[in-house]
Amino acid sequence: MCRNIKILFNFDPPVTDDEVRAASLQFVRKISGFHKPSKANERSFMDAVDEVAGVSTRLLRSLETNAPSRNREEEAAKAKARAAERFGT
Numbered sequence: 340m341c342r343n344i345k346i347l348f349n350f351d352p353p354v355t356d357d358e359v360r361a362a363s364l365q366f367v368r369k370i371s372g373f374h375k376p377s378k379a380n381e382r383s384f385m386d387a388v389d390e391v392a393g394v395s396t397r398l399l400r401s402l403e404t405n406a407p408s409r410n411r412e413e414e415a416a417k418a419k420a421r422a423a424e425r426f427g428t
Contacts, residue, residue, distance in 0.1 A: 346401055351408035356392075359399070363391040 342407045347354040347362060368374055372381040 346409075346414075348402055349406060349409055350411060351406050351413075354399060356396070359395050360388070360392045363388050363395055366391055371421070 345358075345362060367384060371380075371384060371387070373380065373384060406418060
């Protein structure tokens with residue numbers, strides 16, 4: 340799994356369309372191997388990003404949980420602590 344793709348489910352406030360699109364772009368970049376596609380592949384690349392974003396949005400809206408919503412600031416602090424432990428900074 341690409342480390343740049345973030346968990347988007349069960350946050351308060353809920354995930355935005357921009358966050359879903361950014362994750363979708365990262366996913367398509369990862370599986371295609373393109374950071375920026377050529378002109379010949381640009382339409383297919385962007386269509387794939389749109390489709391992944393649509394499917395991801397439907398998935399996130401359909402999921403249910405009894406767990407309390409995550410707090411973005413707390414999750415960011417946890418990630419920062421993990422990075423400091425891992426990389427020693």
